[in-house]
Amino acid sequence: MTLQDIIQQLDLTALTRKTDFSGITPASGYASDLLSCVMAGARRKSVWVTLQAHANIVAVAALLDLSAVIITEGAMPDPSAIAKADEEGVILLSTQMPTFEVVGRLWEMGLRTESR
């Protein structure tokens, strides 16, 4: 399953520069709004689902080499946060759906948590 499949099926909006999403294959998924939990729990190349939209999610995603961040409930990062994400090569995706629904849909598509 590629990021392109996820974007299409969940009808996500790319906030950062559009790249070849079909060339990115997320390894697993993770959901939390607490950054330290993400730091501890999110695996490399995973998709992170969160309601947080401030600039610090970019730093977290870059440090962990995440595949993408899905920001839920229509929360919108500042333009400066989006610019920083573009600079760091972090992909930010947006949806009006709540986190619960996004995670459910990703699970249905076959995305799982990676065993440690």
Added chain:
Amino acid sequence: MTQTGVNEGPIRADRVITDGAAGLITRVEELAYELKIGEVMTSPARTVTPDMRMSDVLALFRDAKVSGAPVMANGELVGIVSIADLIRALQENNTAAAVSEYMTMQVTTLEASSPVIEALKIFAATKVGRLPVVDQAGRLVGIITKGDITRGVLRALEYDYQEEEVRKYRARHLFEDIVSDRTSLTLRYKIKQGDFAHGGNASSHIKRALVRLGASPQIARRCGIAIYEAEMNLIIHTTHGGTIRVEIEPHQIVMETIDDGPGIEDIDLAMTPGYSTAPDSVRELGFGAGMGLKNIQRCVDDMYLDSTVGRGTRLEMRIFLKPDEQLGDPNPSAERAGRNGGASQ
């Protein structure tokens, strides 16, 4: 997953997509958006006129080694003639015919200032092999083919690759080139209290520096996580911010944060997962999970936390590098031998 060396080449023949290769695939796509058609096109384009004969086109294609040419009349683009049109004329034994009889009249043009992706979209959607490129005033400035795009992207990739490789090369040889009994590199960052907008910047810079110095992705990630938590602690919990100091040696990385208050009352309690003194305003941003110090402990080999209420806090984190993880040149003796060999020739 296998560990990939940071000095791995950009193009691999096998189909195992490594982290490095995945990054480059994305980079190619980025380049399709970043590069402008004007940067990769062939300019000026060889042109023909409608009244020229197809035999003239044959001579032009053969001599100039092109496979298509815009047709111009009085400075206006009126069509395009390709090798397929020429083959038709040859089949019909009609090379004496005028270009206007065989050319394609409805021609899509591209603006030189548009990104290369626009050309790729048209090439993908149609059977055309080349497209005339015009400036903003609609004047012909060149011609673009898929080959032009491939060459342009490869050139840009090679440039990117060389830039980063040169940086890595320079950084890696630092420890080898400077002779001392014990060489270390110290990085210092000033962190302001409450500066959430720049939170994580120092950590990102430190992680990048380690990668350039030859750290494995795993080591760089562990350092990145530990220093990020420590950096955020300075931003969230200190009175006046503090300093990050990272001392890098080939065999170990020592990271340290120092602040002048307020200090931690109960270190054991601070280390307890889930315990946090972060105010609600900060928790709303997703901080204050009470996991920071625990995360640091998990990522480093050695952690030392010293704090006095009213005086400040000092946190020291150490990561020891195994012999095969050492920073600097991975194999200095072999290279030195090679270099001497070169000098003696």
